[in-house]
Amino acid sequence: MSNPSQLLLLADHIKLSLLERQRAQSLNLERNPAQDSNISRSLESFRESLAALESKSPDEEALPDLRAQYNDLFREFHGESSTTAEATLSQPNDLALREDFAHAQTRTSIDSSKRNTNTKNVRFRDNPSQDSLDSAEEANRAALFQERYRDEELPDPTTDMSNQQVHEYHQQIMQDQDDQLDRLGESIGRQRYLGMQISDELEGQIALLDEVDRGVDRHQSRLDGAKKKLNRVGEKAKANWGMTTIIVLITKQRDKHVRLRARKRECEAVNKVRKGSG
Numbered sequence: 001m002s003n004p005s006q007l008l009l010l011a012d013h014i015k016l017s018l019l020e021r022q023r024a025q026s027l028n029l030e031r032n033p034a035q036d037s038n039i040s041r042s043l044e045s046f047r048e049s050l051a052a053l054e055s056k057s058p059d060e061e062a063l064p065d066l067r068a069q070y071n072d073l074f075r076e077f078h079g080e081s082s083t084t085a086e087a088t089l090s091q092p093n094d095l096a097l098r099e100d101f102a103h104a105q106t107r108t109s110i111d112s113s114k115r116n117t118n119t120k121n122v123r124f125r126d127n128p129s130q131d132s133l134d135s136a137e138e139a140n141r142a143a144l145f146q147e148r149y150r151d152e153e154l155p156d157p158t159t160d161m162s163n164q165q166v167h168e169y170h171q172q173i174m175q176d177q178d179d180q181l182d183r184l185g186e187s188i189g190r191q192r193y194l195g196m197q198i199s200d201e202l203e204g205q206i207a208l209l210d211e212v213d214r215g216v217d218r219h220q221s222r223l224d225g226a227k228k229k230l231n232r233v234g235e236k237a238k239a240n241w242g243m244t245t246i247i248v249l250i251t252k253q254r255d256k257h258v259r260l261r262a263r264k265r266e267c268e269a270v271n272k273v274r275k276g277s278g
Contacts, residue, residue, distance in 0.1 A: 004062040007049055008093040011069045014042045015089050016097070018076055019104035039077055046070055069093075 017039045024032070050066055057063075072088040075081070092101050158166045237244060 007066050010046050012092050012097055014073050016104055
C-alpha cells in the first residue's frame with residue numbers, strides 16, 4: 001500500500017478507531033483489547049507503507065502530511081501528549097467521512113441522577129375487583145352471583161351400610177372390574193389373533209414375491225444368453241458377409257436351374273404324349 005491516497009484512507013480509518021475508543025472511555029465502558037490490537041496493526045501497516053513510499057518516491061508532496069499524521073496518531077494511541085493530535089483526529093482526509101467523524105466525536109455521558117430509579121410496588125389482594133366496584137355494582141354482582149362456586153362432593157354410598165353390606169358392595173365393584181378386564185382380555189386376544197393372521201399373510205406374500213424375483217432372474221439370465229448368441233451370430237455374419245452372399249446366390253441359381261430342368265422334362269413328356277396319340 002504505497003499509494004498516498006490509500007495511506008490517507010488508512011489514516012482516516014485509524015482516526016475513526018481512535019475516536020471510537022475515546023468515546024467508549026468517556027462512557028466508562030470496558031476497554032476492548034481486540035480494538036486496540038486492530039489499531040496497533042493498522043498503525044504498523046501505516047508505518048511500513050509510509051517507509052515504502054519514502055524509499056520509492058522521496059519527492060512525494062504528501063509525505064510530510066502523512067508523516068505528521070502518523071506521528072500524531074501514534075502518540076494518541078500510546079497516550080502521549082501532542083498539540084496537533086486533537087486537530088489531526090477531528091479532521092478527515094476524505095470529506096465524505098465528515099458525518100462519520102462527527103458521530104464518532106459525540107460523547108454522551110450517562111448521568112446517574114437522571115436515571116429512572118422509581119420502583120413500582122405491587123400489592124396483591126384476595127379479591128382485587130372490590131377496589132373498582134362501587135356499591136351499586138357490588139349489589140348487582142351479589143344478586144347475580146349469590147354464592148361462590150364450589151365443587152360438589154359426591155355422596156358416599158356406604159354411609160348408611162353395615163359392614164356386611166359394605167363388604168358386598170366392594171365385592172360387587174371388584175366383580176364388575178373383573179368382568180371389564182375379562183372383556184378387555186378377550187378383545188386383546190382377538191386383536192392378537194388378527195395380528196397373527198396378518199403376519200402369516202404377509203409371510204406368504206413375501207414368499208410369492210421371492211419366487212417371482214427368482215423367476216425374473218432366471219428369465220433374465222436366459223435373455224442375456226440369447227442376446228450373447230445373437231451378438232455372436234451377428235459378428236460372424238459380418239465377418240463372413242461375402243461368403244454368405246455367394247452361398248445365397250449359388251442357392252438361388254441352383255433353384256432356378258432345377259426349375260428349368262423340371263420344366264424341360266414336363267415339355268418332353270407332353271411331346272411324347274402327343275406323338276403317341278398321333
